[in-house]
Amino acid sequence: MGGYGSGRWSGYTKKATVEERRILDIATLRQRGFLRTGYTGNCRWSDWQGNEVASIGYAATGDAIRLYYTIRRFNQEPEEVSYQVPVVWVPCNFGGQRPLFVCPGTRCGERRVAKLYLPPGGRYFLCRRCHDLSYRSRQEYNKQDALWRRDPEAYLAMLREKLRRLRSRKPAPAPRAISLRDLV
Numbered sequence: 457m458g459g460y461g462s463g464r465w466s467g468y469t470k471k472a473t474v475e476e477r478r479i480l481d482i483a484t485l486r487q488r489g490f491l492r493t494g495y496t497g498n499c500r501w502s503d504w505q506g507n508e509v510a511s512i513g514y515a516a517t518g519d520a521i522r523l524y525y526t527i528r529r530f531n532q533e534p535e536e537v538s539y540q541v542p543v544v545w546v547p548c549n550f551g552g553q554r555p556l557f558v559c560p561g562t563r564c565g566e567r568r569v570a571k572l573y574l575p576p577g578g579r580y581f582l583c584r585r586c587h588d589l590s591y592r593s594r595q596e597y598n599k600q601d602a603l604w605r606r607d608p609e610a611y612l613a614m615l616r617e618k619l620r621r622l623r624s625r626k627p628a629p630a631p632r633a634i635s636l637r638d639l640v
């Protein structure tokens with residue numbers, strides 16, 4: 457399965473795909489002792505041949521983790537990114553506590569989540585809800601872009617059809633003239 461779950465910590469992915477998303481799973485971080493205050497290191501993602509495809513610097517500060525990494529996009533200057541993700545501990549049903557990230561995104565209202573995602577072309581690790589909106593608009597763009605490349609005539613026909621639909625919309629009714637009778 458590509459997509460969710462294909463990222464592995466310092467390990468192998470089942471399949472390297474361009475759609476691969478990097479996932480930070482707080483349960484894995486905890487298991488490996490990465491949440492201990494003062495822990496610093498790297499999280500790495502590898503493809504199926506074991507080649508490193510991505511790496512992020514990582515530091516646990518007690519009530520948060522700090523992430524720093526470089527984003528490389530085709531034809532653009534590399535961009536350094538660094539930010540904190542708060543970590544909270546919530547009681548479990550059967551006793552004890554478990555950690556959750558507080559999503560650093562602005563769209564979800566500080567959701568508490570166990571996993572954060574960095575999709576291809578994304579800049580930050582965010583919860584799924586935060587990514588969904590931008591993902592959907594990108595899908596729509598990709599769909600149109602693919603059509604344009606594959607079949608420019610069909611693309612133009614699609615645009616013309618869109619325009620025709622817009623034009624054929626009934627104009628809003630003009631406000632009725634108020635006659636003297638309406639006022640008395």
Ligand SMILES: [Zn+2]
Nearest residue numbers: 559564583586
């Ligand atoms: Zn979010």
